[in-house]
Each structure stands twice: as C-alpha cells, then as structure tokens.
Amino acid sequence: MLICTVRGCGQPLTRTGNAYSCPQKHSFDIGRHGHITLLQPQDRRSRIPGDAAEAVHARRRLSDRGLFLPLLHAIRDLAALSPADIVLDAGCGDGYYLGTLAEQTGSQGHGVDISQPAILAAARRYPHCQWVLANADRQIPYASQTFSLVLSITARRNAPEFHRVLRPGGRLLVAIPAPDDLIELRGASRNRIDSATAAFSPHFTLAAHRRATTTADLDAAAVADVLHAIYRPLQPQPPAAGRVTFSLDLLLFQPVDAPPAQSPAASR
Numbered sequence: 001m002l003i004c005t006v007r008g009c010g011q012p013l014t015r016t017g018n019a020y021s022c023p024q025k026h027s028f029d030i031g032r033h034g035h036i037t038l039l040q041p042q043d044r045r046s047r048i049p050g051d052a053a054e055a056v057h058a059r060r061r062l063s064d065r066g067l068f069l070p071l072l073h074a075i076r077d078l079a080a081l082s083p084a085d086i087v088l089d090a091g092c093g094d095g096y097y098l099g100t101l102a103e104q105t106g107s108q109g110h111g112v113d114i115s116q117p118a119i120l121a122a123a124r125r126y127p128h129c130q131w132v133l134a135n136a137d138r139q140i141p142y143a144s145q146t147f148s149l150v151l152s153i154t155a156r157r158n159a160p161e162f163h164r165v166l167r168p169g170g171r172l173l174v175a176i177p178a179p180d181d182l183i184e185l186r187g188a189s190r191n192r193i194d195s196a197t198a199a200f201s202p203h204f205t206l207a208a209h210r211r212a213t214t215t216a217d218l219d220a221a222a223v224a225d226v227l228h229a230i231y232r233p234l235q236p237q238p239p240a241a242g243r244v245t246f247s248l249d250l251l252l253f254q255p256v257d258a259p260p261a262q263s264p265a266a267s268r
C-alpha cells in the first residue's frame, strides 16, 4: 500500500530484496532497522526539516518516565482502537504513541515523519510497526483508502491527504496542545479547538472532543528535556524544577463523504 513519492509518479511500491520499487523503476532503500526512506530532494530542502536528534532524545527520555501514559490511554479510548485497525500516525516523531498503542491493542501501525533521527528512534524501539521517512505535508506515501484510523498528535495537519488515505467510515483523531499545556513553563495559551475544527471542516466533521490532562513533579533534568522537546514561547524565566502540566485537546473527526477539490497546502 506504499506509493512512489517521485513527483508525478505515485504508483504502487513493491518490495524486492532490500528495496522497494515502482513499475517506473524508482527505487527506495530499506534501512538497517527496517524503516523506508521516501524523502525526495525537494523535501530535504523543506523549511521544516523536522525534529533534531536532541529534541527526539529529550522526548524519548520523558516518555520513558511514563509521563505521557494518561494522554496515551485517553487517545486509545477516544479512538476506540481495536486489533482490526490499520493506523497511520502522520508526524509520528519518535513513535511513542503509535508504537505503544499498536503493542497494547494489536492494531497494525504505520508511522510517517520528516525527521530522520525521529524515524530511526521509532524503528529501533518499535520494530512491529512500519516507519517511513517522508514529507507528509506534501503527500502521504500510501494508497487511497488504506487506513481505518489516522492520528495527528501535535503534528502538522494535511486535511486533504488525511481524507484521501482514510477508508469510508474511518476516523481521524487530532491532538492539539490544550490552553493549560505546560502552563508552568509558558503561561496559559489560547484555545485552538475552533481553528483546528475550521481547518478540517471541508473534509471532516467533529464527532467528539475530550481533554486529557496529567501533571508530574519533574526534576531539573526532566524540565530541561521538556524545554528541548518543545518550540513554543516560554515564560521569561521558567522554573528549573517542579510540577508541570501536560494537556491535550483530543478531537475525533469523521470524514465527509465527497472530498472537495484537492489543495496541497498543509496547515498547523
């Protein structure tokens, strides 16, 4: 169900030996840890090259502390994940959510991200899922109607492509930072639910909303990791240690039947 990312091609990829190729003989290597590199030269020059290794490792250390488990369980429950699901995580980062959810629920997981350090970290830790290095802002490298569930967890959003790769009756779960997310480090932020819903409105309708919130008492090393892992503006002097709130607004969308005209633009 992977498709070729060479501009204007888009034909199905099939595996032969240690590579994937399309009928036009475009070929893509499979990495040592099983991930597939479908980035094109124009994607590598993207103005958003994705998470650097330092941010990926900081986030991994935080998830290894179990800090995000309550958020993960809220995502699992709202999405009603089952072993029958074929799941795409678009902008999967280090694979924590998709890899753990696939383990817990028996669903089949496919993660796409534009950051090479992130995809390598995901492929090493969660070999039971398929990990793809590609620019999902431009094109999701999967055939139409492949997935029963698309996840977009604090990632960039591409509504037309999310719609294209979802099966009829599928669902989309979008997680965005809630106003109280990291409030101790950066103050309260605005509510983003209306703008996110509007960005998806031509292709999706909002079916459910839930807020998932957890707090943790963090030492200085963990606070430093949070600061490395996020890019949003901070308080002038964020605390060196203390209680930190992690909070997501979870939006569950249903696809609208007839897709409107395709637009290549992605929104944040």
Ligand SMILES: [Zn+2]
Binding pocket: 004, 005, 006, 009, 010, 011, 022, 023, 024, 025, 026
């Ligand atoms: Zn091709």
